[in-house]
Amino acid sequence: xxxxxNIKVGLTGNPNVGKSTLFNALTKSKQHVGxxxxxxxxxxxxxxxxxxxxxxxxxxxxxxxxTAFTEEETVTTSFILDEKPDVVVQIIDAENLERNLFMxxxxxxxQAPLILAVNMLDLAKKGGIEMNIKELSILLNVPIVxxxxxxxxxxxxxxxxxxxxxxxxxxxxxxLTYGTEVNDELKKIxxxxxxNDKRINDNELNWMVIKLLEGDIRIEQKLTKKxxxxxxxxxxxxxxxxxxxIFSRDIHNILAETRYGFIKGLSTxxxxxxKKSKNxxxxxxxxxxxxxxxxxxxIFLIVVWIMFQATFVLSGPLIVWIENLFEFIGNHISIFLxxxxxxxxxxxxxxxxxxxxxxxxxxxxxxIGILFLVIxxxxxxxxxxRVAYVMDKLMHRIGLHGKAFIPLILGFxxxxxxxxxxxxxxxxxxxxxxxxxxxxxxxxxxxxxxxLFAGAFFSAHQGLVIFSLYLLGVFIAVIMGLIFKKxxxxxxxxxxxxxxxxxxxxxxxxLLIHVWERVWLFIKKAGTIILAFSIIIWALASFPxxxxxxxxxxxxxxIGETISPVFEPLGFGNWQSSVALMFGFAAKExxxxxxxxxxxxxxxxxxxxxxxxxxxxxxxxxFMVFTLLYIPCIAVIAVVKRETNSWKWPLxxxxxxxxxxxxxxxxxxxxxxxxxxx
Amino acid sequence: xxxxKSLSQFKKGDKVRVLSVNCGRTLSRRxxxxxxxxxTEIEIIKNDDFGPIIVKILNSKIALGRGEAIxxxxxxx
Numbered sequence: 012x013x014x015x016x017n018i019k020v021g022l023t024g025n026p027n028v029g030k031s032t033l034f035n036a037l038t039k040s041k042q043h044v045g046x047x048x049x050x051x052x053x054x055x056x057x058x059x060x061x062x063x064x065x066x067x068x069x070x071x072x073x074x075x076x077x078t079a080f081t082e083e084e085t086v087t088t089s090f091i092l093d094e095k096p097d098v099v100v101q102i103i104d105a106e107n108l109e110r111n112l113f114m115x116x117x118x119x120x121x122q123a124p125l126i127l128a129v130n131m132l133d134l135a136k137k138g139g140i141e142m143n144i145k146e147l148s149i150l151l152n153v154p155i156v157x158x159x160x161x162x163x164x165x166x167x168x169x170x171x172x173x174x175x176x177x178x179x180x181x182x183x184x185x186x187l188t189y190g191t192e193v194n195d196e197l198k199k200i201x202x203x204x205x206x207n208d209k210r211i212n213d214n215e216l217n218w219m220v221i222k223l224l225e226g227d228i229r230i231e232q233k234l235t236k237k238x239x240x241x242x243x244x245x246x247x248x249x250x251x252x253x254x255x256x257i258f259s260r261d262i263h264n265i266l267a268e269t270r271y272g273f274i275k276g277l278s279t280x281x282x283x284x285x286k287k288s289k290n291x292x293x294x295x296x297x298x299x300x301x302x303x304x305x306x307x308x309x310i311f312l313i314v315v316w317i318m319f320q321a322t323f324v325l326s327g328p329l330i331v332w333i334e335n336l337f338e339f340i341g342n343h344i345s346i347f348l349x350x351x352x353x354x355x356x357x358x359x360x361x362x363x364x365x366x367x368x369x370x371x372x373x374x375x376x377x378x379i380g381i382l383f384l385v386i387x388x389x390x391x392x393x394x395x396x397r398v399a400y401v402m403d404k405l406m407h408r409i410g411l412h413g414k415a416f417i418p419l420i421l422g423f424x425x426x427x428x429x430x431x432x433x434x435x436x437x438x439x440x441x442x443x444x445x446x447x448x449x450x451x452x453x454x455x456x457x458x459x460x461x462x463l464f465a466g467a468f469f470s471a472h473q474g475l476v477i478f479s480l481y482l483l484g485v486f487i488a489v490i491m492g493l494i495f496k497k498x499x500x501x502x503x504x505x506x507x508x509x510x511x512x513x514x515x516x517x518x519x520x521x522l523l524i525h526v527w528e529r530v531w532l533f534i535k536k537a538g539t540i541i542l543a544f545s546i547i548i549w550a551l552a553s554f555p556x557x558x559x560x561x562x563x564x565x566x567x568x569x570i571g572e573t574i575s576p577v578f579e580p581l582g583f584g585n586w587q588s589s590v591a592l593m594f595g596f597a598a599k600e601x602x603x604x605x606x607x608x609x610x611x612x613x614x615x616x617x618x619x620x621x622x623x624x625x626x627x628x629x630x631x632x633x634f635m636v637f638t639l640l641y642i643p644c645i646a647v648i649a650v651v652k653r654e655t656n657s658w659k660w661p662l663x664x665x666x667x668x669x670x671x672x673x674x675x676x677x678x679x680x681x682x683x684x685x686x687x688x689x
Numbered sequence: 690x691x692x693x694k695s696l697s698q699f700k701k702g703d704k705v706r707v708l709s710v711n712c713g714r715t716l717s718r719r720x721x722x723x724x725x726x727x728x729t730e731i732e733i734i735k736n737d738d739f740g741p742i743i744v745k746i747l748n749s750k751i752a753l754g755r756g757e758a759i760x761x762x763x764x765x766x
Contacts, residue, residue, distance in 0.1 A: 076722035110724050110747045260727060261714065267721035268728075298750075304737040400752040404740040412754055413741065437715070506716040507741055507754030508723075 018066045018177045019094070023087055023118070024102035025111055026073035027393075027512040029130045032521060033102055033160035034070040037169070061170040069096070075110070077117040078225045078263070085229040091123050092215075097177040099123040100169070102160070105135035105142065106513075108282065112274045113267075115151065119183045120221060122214045126172050127155045128165075143281045150277055152183040161518055182214075189269045192257055196250035197221065203246055207239040223247050224254075225263055294513045301394065307401035314394075316478065318385045323462075323474050326377035330462070333377070337370030359560060360549055364608055368545025371607030371618070372537045372600045375459035376530055382455050383529040384522060386424045391517035395420065399509050409492030412507040415445045419488065422452030423481070424529070426647045429454075430654055437506070443660070444495050446651060450643035450668055451488040453481050455533075456599040460638045463603055467619040468628045476632070480639050487640060487671065536598060544594050544601045548608045551590070561609045581637060581673065582630030582680035592637070598644045629688045633680040640672035694765075696733070696758040697742060703733045705763040712760035720761075723751060730766065 022037075024030045038057030055070040071087045079085040091099060101118055103111040118125050129144060148155040156172050158165035188194065200220045204211060211219075222230040224247065234240050251262050258265050301310060341362050348358045389395050395417055403413030415436055422429030426449050433445045453461075461477045469476040551567035558564040563572065563586060571586025574593065578584050591605035610621035626634065642648075642665050651661040699705055707729050710717045717726075724747040725731060734750055735743040741752045753761075 075719075078718070078722070107748045110749065113722065113724070261717055261721075263714075263718040264710075264721045264726045267718075267726055271724060271726075271729075298735075302735065302743070304739070396752075400741055400743070403752075403754065413752070506712065506719070506757045507752070508716070508719060508757065509752045510723075511743060511750040511752055 018064055018098065018173065019069070019096040020066055020098045020100060020173055021069050021071055021087075021090055021094075021096040022100050022102065023071045023114070024073060025075055025104065025107070025114060026510060028073070028102045028104035028107075028111065029160040030073055030102045031070060032518065033128065033130065033158065034068060035521060035524060036160055036163045036166055037066075038068050059170075061167075061174065064174055066170070066173065074114070076114060077121065078222065078227050079229045088121070088227075088229055091118075091121060097124060098126060098173050100126050100128050100173065102158075103127055103129045105129050105132040105140070106138060108135075108140075108142065109271070109274050109278055112277065113270055115153070116187065116270050116273065119151070119153065119185050120187070121218050122182045124176055124179075125153050125183065126169075126176050127151070127153055128158045128169055129155060130158055130160050132157055133159065141283045143283065146281045147277070150185075150280065152185050187269060187273055189266065192254060193224075193265065193269070196254060197224070200224075200243070200246060200250060203239075203243060207243075208237065221266070224251060225266060226251075297514055298397070298511070301397050302400055307397075308405070311398055311401055314389070318382075318389075319478055319481065320474055321385060322378060322381045323477070326381050329377035330374050333374045334370075337366055337374065341366040341370070356553065359553065360546070363552075363560065364545050364549030365542065367607040367610075368548065368604035369537050369542050371463075372459060372541050372604045373534065375462060375600070375603070376533060378458050378462060379455050379533050380526050380530045382458065383424055384526045386421070387522050387525045388517050389420075391515070391521060393512045393514045396509055396511050400511065403507055409444075409489055410496035411441060411444060411492065414507060414509055415441060418445050418449060419452050419485075422449045422454060424455055426450050426452065426454050426643055427650050430647065430650050433654070440499055443655065444492060444499065446654060447495060447660070447664065448488040448491050450647055450664065451484045451491065451640065453484045453639055454599070455529075456644065457638055459600050459603045461635055463606070463618075464622070464626075464631045464635050467622045468626065468631045476635075480635055483636065483675075484639055487675070491671075536600070540598050541601055541604050544597055545604050545608050548590065548594060548605050552609055567609065577673075578637075580681065581676040582633045583626065583637075585625050587625060588634060592641070595638065596642050596645060598646070599638065602638060629680060629683040633676045633683070636679050637672045637676040640675055641669045642672075643668065692764065693762050696744065696753070696761045696763060697736065697755055699733045699736060699763070699765065701733055701735055704730060704766050705733060706730050706766050707761065707763045709762045710760070711762070712757050716757060720746075723747075723749075725751075725761075731763075 022030055022034055034055070034057055038059045057068045057070065059066050059068065069090065071090060074087060077088050079088060090096065099118060101111075101115055103115070115125070115127065127148075132142075132144075135142070144155050144157060154172050154176060156165055156169045158169055189197070197220050200223060201216055204216060204220070219230055223234075223243075234243065237243070254262055254265060301307065303310075344366070345358060345362045348361065389398075398420065399413035399416050401413070402416040406413050406416055415433070417435075418429045418432040420429075421432050429449045429452060430446050433442045433449070436442045436445060458477075461480055462473075465473045465476045548567060551570065552561045552565045554566055562568055567590050568586050570593070571589040574589040575584045575586050578589055578592070587606065587609050590609070591602045594605050595602040606622070607618065610618060622631070648661045648665065651664055652658060655661070693708055696705065707725060707727055710720060710726060720726065725744075729746075732745040733742065734745050739755070741754050742758045743750055743752050745751075
């Protein structure tokens with residue numbers, strides 16, 4: 012038997028070509044497919060076995076070109092050049108052949124060990140486009156496999172091709188000629204580098220020189236270490252300005268024109284029967300409605316409203332069922348532990364601490380699952396890109412454009428991916444602004460808190476009350492956006508260019524994989540952070556020895572009493588709230604588990620009654636407002652630190668969100684009192 | 690001979706030959722990656738007289754901010 016070894020494969024391609032779907036089909040891994048540009052912002056790993064080979068797949072961020080203007084765009088090129096994968100698979104959307112081939116040309120110039128996987132050939136056929144794949148493979152001198160990522164067809168053929176390619180040193184011989192003028196300049200630079208650097212091989216050099224002309228930041232960074240860097244730079248600049256005067260246009264355009272010229276020639280040879288499909292397909296009809304100048308925004312609001320209603324209506328019965336289950340388990344464990352005469356403190360730890368705390372949070376699994384399901388449908392169907400289009404004008408008012416709206420919507424699920432998605436924004440200021448207002452998008456972890464309080468105090472109007480909190484979050488985000496815009500003197504935002512992909516039915520497997528991933532994360536969080544905090548809080552509520560569980564005399568009570576004066580004017584000066592909010596910094600669900608632990612759920616009086624004894628409807632609302640706005644959780648702070656690369660912004664975020672939370676809750680509570688609410 | 694206008698002035702359904710792209714280096718580079726540069730032909734899919742416009746470049750729909758569209762000129766074909 013042949014020795015087992017690892018083949019490393021990079022998956023690359025334009026956004027929306029089914030790259031992540033193919034990744035799922037190849038690796039059966041858990042990773043999310045998005046139908047809006049720039050979804051995979053980090054590379055993702057997946058593994059597969061085929062025959063006796065083990066293959067390591069790396070899903071690279073979708074991009075239109077290999078020339079890097081921003082840090083994020085260097086990922087693909089760096090991967091190919093530095094990590095030297097055995098095979099690079101570019102997924103090609105047959106409906107969009109020409110634009111996809113633009114990247115193919117660059118991959119060939121880079122001398123990547125390339126295979127093309129042509130996807131969506133069936134859709135192209137439906138649109139009247141027939142193409143000769145064999146001919147294309149010959150002309151490009153690159154192996155091509157036809158796949159159907161959605162229906163997992165052609166996967167074995169692709170695997171075979173990958174294995175074949177991994178041992179084959181052949182690279183495409185296709186070489187683009189950029190015309191005499193450009194070639195002369197390329198040659199000049201090439202000779203200069205060769206003279207100064209003997210170790211560089213020819214393949215790498217060809218690529219490097221083209222990229223130098225294009226102004227690729229990665230190559231420039233790489234060369235700054237070389238001793239001849241300054242001389243080289245001035246040579247390149249001279250070449251560029253020389254060419255730009257001759258052609259009287261940007262150097263990048265000159266090169267793009269040549270590449271597209273070459274592609275045009277290819278496609279006239281291999282694309283046959285190119286009937287112009289009429290523009291009245293379903294996608295266009297849907298767009299007429301969804302991006303309508305008057306209806307676009309209202310339809311979006313209705314969609315969000317339906318999204319929340321669906322989340323609550325569908326999850327309601329499931330939540331009750333899980334709550335009952337935990338009560339049942341708690342009671343039986345309690346009886347069992349008493350029967351084998353375990354010390355009462357162990358009984359209390361397990362029933363009050365663990366089951367009360369963790370169970371209180373796990374009850375909200377259905378809400379989380381359904382919320383993420385709905386968000387995934389919006390993303391995968393292609394509607395999210397339309398939302399960016401529709402919201403662009405409104406977003407301009409706060410100094411951002413429509414693309415910045417997507418990270419905000421993702422924030423409704425969880426602020427961490429929301430903040431990571433800001434990487435698709437081009438300027439630093441845009442990113443910072445979007446990051447700073449992201450935590451006001453009420454995330455899924457805050458939902459259990461609202462569900463708990465709204466259920467106890469506003470059971471008749473639960474949906475409405477919770478919706479009002481989401482709206483308040485958005486409103487505050489807009490206000491803060493305006494303020495930051497003034498503070499940063501943020502005039503021009505980065506250009507708004509976004510592809511509107513065709514609408515597609517989300518694949519059920521893709522959706523389920525994503526929902527399961529999020530639900531599993533939530534359950535894991537309940538089993539780790541929330542469990543740990545439940546035990547800490549139980550301990551604080553039980554000690555010092557001799558105090559009654561969960562009373563003011565316990566440590567928890569003492570800590571709470573110390574902090575609570577701060578919250579007195581907001582209507583929730585009880586010590587339990589202070590403790591819950593303090594620990595809510597770890598994860599917002601901990602607020603629920605803390606109340607669960609302290610109020611000792613499943614023991615005589617119900618959770619709701621316990622809450623009703625400590626809050627009025629007005630103070631409950633004020634508490635929810637504070638929960639919505641105050642310090643985002645520790646995971647968000649960590650990701651802000653990572654993304655802004657400084658401690659300044661996360662610390663600022665902690666301070667300013669909490670200040671705003673206090674002021675808003677104060678206004679709600681005191682204002683409510685004046686208006687005569689209770 | 691059709692006159693030279695900015696993309697924001699064309700109407701839905703117009704087929705346009707791009708004459709000049711005067712919007713900053715970064716954007717013009719991005720657009721050329723997508724297949725929009727001088728001498729290419731595009732189609733206006735949607736123009737609401739406010740907000741972004743939608744154009745068809747090669748075979749895909751691209752939304753383009755109004756501020757950007759104003760700086761791209763073309764003629765109707």
